[in-house]
Amino acid sequence: MTAMKYPQRVLRLQERLKRKKVSGMLVTHPGNRRYLSGYTPGDHSIGESSGMLLIPSRGAPYLLTDSRFSLEAEHEASGFAVRLYDKGLGACLKELLPELGIRSLGFEGDYILYSTYNRLEKMTGKLGIRLVSLGGTIERLRIIKTDEEIEKIRASVLLNEEVFRKIYARIKPGMTEREIALAMDNEMMMSGAESPSFQTIAAFGENAAKPHAVPTDRALKPGDTVLVDMGLVLDGYCSDMSRTFVAGPPGKTFIDRLRIVRRAQQEAINAIRDGAACRDIDRAARRVIRDAGYGDFFGHALGHGVGLEVHEEPRLSSRSRRKLRTGMIVTVEPGIYLPDWGGIRLENMVVVRDNGCEVLNRDATFLDM
Amino acid sequence: MTAMKYPQRVLRLQERLKRKKVSGMLVTHPGNRRYLSGYTPGDHSIGESSGMLLIPSRGAPYLLTDSRFSLEAEHEASGFAVRLYDKGLGACLKELLPELGIRSLGFEGDYILYSTYNRLEKMTGKLGIRLVSLGGTIERLRIIKTDEEIEKIRASVLLNEEVFRKIYARIKPGMTEREIALAMDNEMMMSGAESPSFQTIAAFGENAAKPHAVPTDRALKPGDTVLVDMGLVLDGYCSDMSRTFVAGPPGKTFIDRLRIVRRAQQEAINAIRDGAACRDIDRAARRVIRDAGYGDFFGHALGHGVGLEVHEEPRLSSRSRRKLRTGMIVTVEPGIYLPDWGGIRLENMVVVRDNGCEVLNRDATFLDM
Numbered sequence: 001m002t003a004m005k006y007p008q009r010v011l012r013l014q015e016r017l018k019r020k021k022v023s024g025m026l027v028t029h030p031g032n033r034r035y036l037s038g039y040t041p042g043d044h045s046i047g048e049s050s051g052m053l054l055i056p057s058r059g060a061p062y063l064l065t066d067s068r069f070s071l072e073a074e075h076e077a078s079g080f081a082v083r084l085y086d087k088g089l090g091a092c093l094k095e096l097l098p099e100l101g102i103r104s105l106g107f108e109g110d111y112i113l114y115s116t117y118n119r120l121e122k123m124t125g126k127l128g129i130r131l132v133s134l135g136g137t138i139e140r141l142r143i144i145k146t147d148e149e150i151e152k153i154r155a156s157v158l159l160n161e162e163v164f165r166k167i168y169a170r171i172k173p174g175m176t177e178r179e180i181a182l183a184m185d186n187e188m189m190m191s192g193a194e195s196p197s198f199q200t201i202a203a204f205g206e207n208a209a210k211p212h213a214v215p216t217d218r219a220l221k222p223g224d225t226v227l228v229d230m231g232l233v234l235d236g237y238c239s240d241m242s243r244t245f246v247a248g249p250p251g252k253t254f255i256d257r258l259r260i261v262r263r264a265q266q267e268a269i270n271a272i273r274d275g276a277a278c279r280d281i282d283r284a285a286r287r288v289i290r291d292a293g294y295g296d297f298f299g300h301a302l303g304h305g306v307g308l309e310v311h312e313e314p315r316l317s318s319r320s321r322r323k324l325r326t327g328m329i330v331t332v333e334p335g336i337y338l339p340d341w342g343g344i345r346l347e348n349m350v351v352v353r354d355n356g357c358e359v360l361n362r363d364a365t366f367l368d369m
Numbered sequence: 370m371t372a373m374k375y376p377q378r379v380l381r382l383q384e385r386l387k388r389k390k391v392s393g394m395l396v397t398h399p400g401n402r403r404y405l406s407g408y409t410p411g412d413h414s415i416g417e418s419s420g421m422l423l424i425p426s427r428g429a430p431y432l433l434t435d436s437r438f439s440l441e442a443e444h445e446a447s448g449f450a451v452r453l454y455d456k457g458l459g460a461c462l463k464e465l466l467p468e469l470g471i472r473s474l475g476f477e478g479d480y481i482l483y484s485t486y487n488r489l490e491k492m493t494g495k496l497g498i499r500l501v502s503l504g505g506t507i508e509r510l511r512i513i514k515t516d517e518e519i520e521k522i523r524a525s526v527l528l529n530e531e532v533f534r535k536i537y538a539r540i541k542p543g544m545t546e547r548e549i550a551l552a553m554d555n556e557m558m559m560s561g562a563e564s565p566s567f568q569t570i571a572a573f574g575e576n577a578a579k580p581h582a583v584p585t586d587r588a589l590k591p592g593d594t595v596l597v598d599m600g601l602v603l604d605g606y607c608s609d610m611s612r613t614f615v616a617g618p619p620g621k622t623f624i625d626r627l628r629i630v631r632r633a634q635q636e637a638i639n640a641i642r643d644g645a646a647c648r649d650i651d652r653a654a655r656r657v658i659r660d661a662g663y664g665d666f667f668g669h670a671l672g673h674g675v676g677l678e679v680h681e682e683p684r685l686s687s688r689s690r691r692k693l694r695t696g697m698i699v700t701v702e703p704g705i706y707l708p709d710w711g712g713i714r715l716e717n718m719v720v721v722r723d724n725g726c727e728v729l730n731r732d733a734t735f736l737d738m
Contacts, residue, residue: 040583041581041583042568044567044680045680046414046415046480047479047480048680050581066668066669067668067669068579068580068581068668068669069579069581070668071578071579071708072579086668107483109482109483109484109487110416110482110483110484111415111416111482112482112483113478113479113480113481113482113483114476114478114479114481114482114483114485114486114502115478115479115502115504116483117483118478133483133484135484178558178559179559182555182558182559185554186551186555189547189551190547190548190551194583195568198413199411199564209440210437210438210440210441211437212410212419212437212438214409214410214563299435299436299437299439299455300435300436300437311413311414311417339440
């Protein structure tokens with residue numbers, strides 16, 4: 001059954017291409033590539049791609065890659081014809097586009113380098129092929145998760161929590177941020193994760209004031225706050241969770257601030273449902289933090305979509321008018337960050353439902369203070 | 370002394386900007402950003418930047434970032450004025466470009482998304498500012514390493530070898546690819562590395578036929594070949610090394626093929642010197658492999674530059690006419706890959722010198738068979 005999902009996804013894209021009157025699309029984004037084909041290699045960087053898809057609006061799709069990945073290509077992308085572009089992508093497309101009768105070619109403006117676009121534009125210009133920016137087209141297919149995808153994300157969330165709890169039980173004064181982050185990463189890998197879904201954060205005391213802190217050799221002291229932000233990739237799907245706790249009994253200031261963040265998170269969760277605007281969810285959390293006097297100390301957006309990528313659409317930001325829809329999955333992660341003191345962030349993932357939302361997390365460590 | 374290197378690098382870029390008659394440059398590439406400013410945060414992805422530099426051709430440079438990174442920005446990029454673009458990059462530049470009197474703005478065509486360029490183009494168009502693609506400008510400064518940089522890269526190479534040897538000594542049948550890769554990563558982190566410089570590869574038997582194999586749960590059996598490709602980041606600078614060996618006594622086929630790869634590597638190293646063309650170095654190695662009958666089984670380029678990035682200029686590829694110059698650092702990594710059998714790759718790093726090159730590696734495990 002699941003083997004059918006890739007042809008079905010390709011068909012859905014092909015319908016959209018016909019509607020947009022383009023005769024093919026070049027897919028450069030690694031998440032979109034995996035979504036449509038099942039081909040797993042990641043890109044070393046945007047300039048060093050492990051391949052791209054060429055989807056004609058009718059007929060069999062192509063996976064273009066180089067000889068480093070030919071085995072993965074043949075094995076994983078079973079419905080795709082494979083072409084190796086060892087003489088360069090340009091040479092390959094110059095041959096293949098006319099062969100497939102492509103007269104107008106969609107591309108991903110949000111995931112193609114200006115220089116790549118420029119070369120593509122020159123080459124297609126000579127062939128009389130029109131280029132059309134179709135940024136967001138595949139993301140719009142991905143934004144609503146199927147039940148199968150929701151279950152994969154749930155499994156990713158629960159495994160991530162299991163890893164967190166195992167390592168959490170071993171945390172003691174003297175351990176460094178680096179040791180804790182590393183222990184989390186190890187436990188992820190030994191539990192069957194493909195990889196962490198982003199660089200694991202473990203930050204003590206003032207270091208937690210940086211929302212994207214990089215683990216240092218600072219050793220944990222009794223009374224330090226500990227902020228952990230971690231996620232993993234399981235069967236392609238990401239999880240993302242933050243917890244903040246204290247090494248030893250928490251003081252009143254910590255408890256007060258944690259309660260504010262928790263209340264902000266709860267208000268946002270209460271507001272999430274099919275039809276709610278993203279910015280209204282952000283506002284619901286932000287209001288709690290502002291009313292408590294910390295309005296200047298919550299600088300980032302409230303949350304983001306999670307799926308094949310750990311950061312994807314939709315964004316729960318104060319500037320997003322987008323409406324949430326049943327089947328979307330987002331993080332809810334308010335925080336308070338004070339440069340001289342540290343930071344607190346709590347992050348769970350939820351599935352949007354018709355009349356509310358379902359929290360995927362089960363872990364409640366330190367949330368009940 | 371070292372604190373002066375960032376202002377000096379900015380000055381060298383400013384001279385080039387004046388020569389190119391542009392009044393400022395937007396630096397979006399993370400390696401170039403760190404090279405010019407010392408600002409360390411990485412980008413989650415090209416669409417989620419941790420900041421960019423705006424370098425006017427005269428006067429103080431700017432670091433533009435958002436509130437998530439304000440502490441790192443203030444602390445690390447000491448010669449830079451910091452502006453937070455929490456209302457969007459567009460709004461920030463619309464204010465700052467006229468303020469600095471910028472009439473023509475360079476940008477990195479090789480590291481900016483088509484969609485970002487498009488928005489930038491609309492905004493600057495309204496302000497009467499001309500955009501100029503300056504891809505490669507900063508890379509050309511970075512391609513020749515200073516003595517200080519060479520010593521940092523040497524330290525990275527030697528630490529990487531130390532990590533390899535420690536874990537190598539513990540490898541035994543039953544261990545999985547994943548366990549070995551993970552043990553390498555751990556040892557790197559506990560030895561003071563910032564991170565691996567790319568996803569560590571450990572591949573057994575046929576799995577080694579994929580040049581970019583992802584570690585699996587396959588367990589090591591006596592007689593399996595083991596290909597390890599690993600590198601780390603130390604104080605910003607990368608290393609990259611591959612070794613291939615056998616669990617137990619190697620058979621004749623393995624030794625024969627290893628010798629071919631080793632000879633190919635040695636021929637390339639013998640050819641490297643100031644003034645040699647990259648494609649001639651690639652050819653020197655490829656000839657050995659072709660003459661031995663494996664010409665169809667060495668699909669990738671011979672090597673690449675290494676520095677703040679693990680893959681940077683120059684490329685030792687059959688298509689590169691670029692000339693090597695004293696102070697460049699490259700990998701030399703020939704390989705033979707046979708789908709049903711496996712693969713062998715040997716990779717060292719060398720510094721180009723006036724009349725030859727200096728191999729940075731000391732490790733000779735299994736090279737003397």
